[in-house]
Amino acid sequence: MHQTSIEHLAAQAIEAFSQCGHTSRSLGQKKFILQKIVKLHKDQGCNEYNPNVMALFVQKTERRYARSEISRNRCRFLTKAADYLTEFHNTGTISLSRRTPAQNISEYYESVLNGILDYEAWGIKSRHSVRQYARPYFKWLQAEGYSNLSHATELTVREYLMYCSGRISGSSIDTTRRALKKLYVYLFETGAADSACENVLTFSVPFERKVKRPVPQAEIAAVLKAIDRSTLVGKRDYAMILLAVVIGLRSIDIINLKMEDIDWRNGEIRLVQSKTGRALALPLTTDVGSAIQDYILNGRQQSDLPYVFLRINSPIVQLGRTVPYQQFNGYRQRVGLPKCLFHGLRRALGSNMVISGVPVTTVAQVLGHSNISATKQYISLDSSHLKECALDLSGFEPLTKGVI
Numbered sequence: 001m002h003q004t005s006i007e008h009l010a011a012q013a014i015e016a017f018s019q020c021g022h023t024s025r026s027l028g029q030k031k032f033i034l035q036k037i038v039k040l041h042k043d044q045g046c047n048e049y050n051p052n053v054m055a056l057f058v059q060k061t062e063r064r065y066a067r068s069e070i071s072r073n074r075c076r077f078l079t080k081a082a083d084y085l086t087e088f089h090n091t092g093t094i095s096l097s098r099r100t101p102a103q104n105i106s107e108y109y110e111s112v113l114n115g116i117l118d119y120e121a122w123g124i125k126s127r128h129s130v131r132q133y134a135r136p137y138f139k140w141l142q143a144e145g146y147s148n149l150s151h152a153t154e155l156t157v158r159e160y161l162m163y164c165s166g167r168i169s170g171s172s173i174d175t176t177r178r179a180l181k182k183l184y185v186y187l188f189e190t191g192a193a194d195s196a197c198e199n200v201l202t203f204s205v206p207f208e209r210k211v212k213r214p215v216p217q218a219e220i221a222a223v224l225k226a227i228d229r230s231t232l233v234g235k236r237d238y239a240m241i242l243l244a245v246v247i248g249l250r251s252i253d254i255i256n257l258k259m260e261d262i263d264w265r266n267g268e269i270r271l272v273q274s275k276t277g278r279a280l281a282l283p284l285t286t287d288v289g290s291a292i293q294d295y296i297l298n299g300r301q302q303s304d305l306p307y308v309f310l311r312i313n314s315p316i317v318q319l320g321r322t323v324p325y326q327q328f329n330g331y332r333q334r335v336g337l338p339k340c341l342f343h344g345l346r347r348a349l350g351s352n353m354v355i356s357g358v359p360v361t362t363v364a365q366v367l368g369h370s371n372i373s374a375t376k377q378y379i380s381l382d383s384s385h386l387k388e389c390a391l392d393l394s395g396f397e398p399l400t401k402g403v404i
Helices: 006-019 024-043 051-066 072-091 107-117 124-143 154-165 170-189 217-226 232-247 251-255 286-298 323-334 343-355 360-367 383-389
Strands: 268-272 279-283
Touching (some): 006 024, 006 072, 024 051, 051 072, 107 124, 124 154, 124 170, 154 170, 217 232, 217 323, 217 343, 232 251, 251 323, 343 360
Antiparallel strands (some): 268 279
16 A cells, blocks of 8 residues: 555544444544554654554553553454554555454564474464464563574573563463473474473473363353343354353354354254364254254344354454353343353353263263363362262271370
8 A cells, every 4th residue: 555644544444444334333442542553653753654653552552461551352452453554554455354463573583483384293283372372482582682593592481481470370381381392392303493492391380270160050041041032142142152051062163153064954063173173073952953043044144154153233244252251241240140251151061961970981072072181170070979979987086196
């Protein structure tokens, strides 16, 4: 796009948003953010779009989030608006698909990240996972003055983990450590690093694993009862929540569910799980099938998109990954219940199957677990049956004082 004043570019971007069908409220929010970007350009002495000023805006926003001045969602909203403006400047259009946040990372580190995606020794899931954890590490290195990986030592990696320890929990630290270990194996094998940093990345991080509770059946019933199924939103939300309650689909698989995944003739739902990449076939029960059918015929907006669940209002696009959680907790608050994770519905199904005597191997197949160890957590939730297995110690006398 030819160079133009930053004010005119922002105004054109707002007009593009309007043509995409954004509501007046959404337009007002985006206009407010773009005005801040325009002001920052002026403060930096720039009358035209400047990528360095855009990077500065993103940095300021991320620092505000790090200082807990704004929420995570607000941080994402601000940086996404900046990313939209960058896209409009570069292409003259605005895409409504999910976007990669604007990046302020050097070409050197970007090339290393791209190399990870081309590393055929790993599966596609491993490549994306390592790349996900490598990006913040590279951004930290760059901020600390490391222009490339040749000067980063084991001490540098240790300092980064210490930096992370002040921001994330023990379990996340361990996940970061394992991702960095895999990253450095790749860097060493490809010659990008002089060492695999085994000494600093082979330790284990001790942390407590909390037993996450399922959503009680009474609460599930209260939520389903609170949904007004005469409305378009109600029809959609009822079908989404029922998919989690009855057949245990994850929220990511619900929003990614496509029309072609539903085999109406044979009464099955067949999909590839987003988390594991494994194929899964589940029975399309009568209640779930009726709810989805009601939504598709009477609630779903007309669209050529392949996804079952779509936004009700313009723009008509695929649902964001947090929508099931947000809608579920909206109904919970409506009936006076506190917020909880949408994944708790999946746990409720798993724990109820275990309590009903269904073999753990069968539960694992229904929930699509690739490893049975992931299913064993549901056994620990069956506290009433565990108590029945406890030994009766009524016939044993405690040791008297002084007896060893």
